[in-house]
Amino acid sequence: MGSGSKMVIMLVLSVLLILEVGWSEGCLEHERFALLRLRHFFSSPSRLQNWEDEQGDFCQWESVECSNTTGRVIGLDLSDTRNEDLGEGYLNAFLFTPFQQLESLILSNNSIAGCVENEGLEMLSRLSNLKFLDLRMNLFKNSISSSLARLSSLISLSLSHNKLEGSIEVK
Numbered sequence: 001m002g003s004g005s006k007m008v009i010m011l012v013l014s015v016l017l018i019l020e021v022g023w024s025e026g027c028l029e030h031e032r033f034a035l036l037r038l039r040h041f042f043s044s045p046s047r048l049q050n051w052e053d054e055q056g057d058f059c060q061w062e063s064v065e066c067s068n069t070t071g072r073v074i075g076l077d078l079s080d081t082r083n084e085d086l087g088e089g090y091l092n093a094f095l096f097t098p099f100q101q102l103e104s105l106i107l108s109n110n111s112i113a114g115c116v117e118n119e120g121l122e123m124l125s126r127l128s129n130l131k132f133l134d135l136r137m138n139l140f141k142n143s144i145s146s147s148l149a150r151l152s153s154l155i156s157l158s159l160s161h162n163k164l165e166g167s168i169e170v171k
Contacts, residue, residue, distance in 0.1 A: 031073050032058050034098035041089065042081035042110070065104070072101040079108040079134070088113035088139050093123040102127050106134040108158070113139040121147035134158040142166070 035058055039051050051061050058073075059066035065075030076099070082089055088111050096105065105124070112135070115121060121144065124130055130153050135144075140162040148157065 028058075028071055030098050034095065035061070035064065035073070038076075038078070038095055041091065041095070042078050043083050043086075047081045067101060070101065073099045074101050074129075075104040076102065077104075077106040078110070079106045080110065082110035082112070084111060087111065090114050090116050091121075092116045092119045093121050094119040097123055097126050100127065101129055103129050104132040105130060106132075108134050108136040108138070110137075111139055114141070114143070115147070122150040125150040125152065128153055131155040135162065137161040139163055 035051060039048055042048060048062065051058075058064055059071060063077045063081065064073060065077075066072060067074045076096075091107070091112050091114070093115050096102065124133070130151065133151065133154055133156070136158045137160075140159065142164055144159075144162075144164075151157075
């Protein structure tokens with residue numbers, strides 16, 4: 001067998017190994033770590049119980065939807081996941097930026113009154129695939145509008161049942 005044939009065999013074996021292990025394994029671990037960080041803010045005793053520190057498949061976790069082809073997180077339904085006994089909370093939207101394929105984010109009914117300074121909802125503009133954002137039944141005020149204006153990829157935005165007053169101009 002010539003050296004050219006050995007190179008072809010090595011190349012084929014390398015491609016098969018990459019496909020078996022997963023090209024985006026580093027991205028997947030990055031997303032697992034990000035999910036575990038989110039668990040600290042969304043700490044309802046009844047939800048997110050199966051978000052474990054283990055090496056299990058986080059795509060099987062409650063409230064997480066992954067792409068069938070890439071295995072990356074494309075949907076997070078974190079509605080009613082924050083412990084209401086904690087009172088109003090301030091979201092760090094930067095925690096969602098590792099989910100580069102995220103298309104749908106549901107944060108309804110979590111007593112979110114706003115965002116921590118310099119980590120507002122405008123951070124979500126880094127998520128170019130984000131199409132659906134549900135912020136219903138929180139405590140947001142009109143000041144949220146400047147952050148929302150930067151979310152140009154959105155198709156659907158739900159803001160009902162917040163503390164918004166009067167008209168809000170979002171271009």
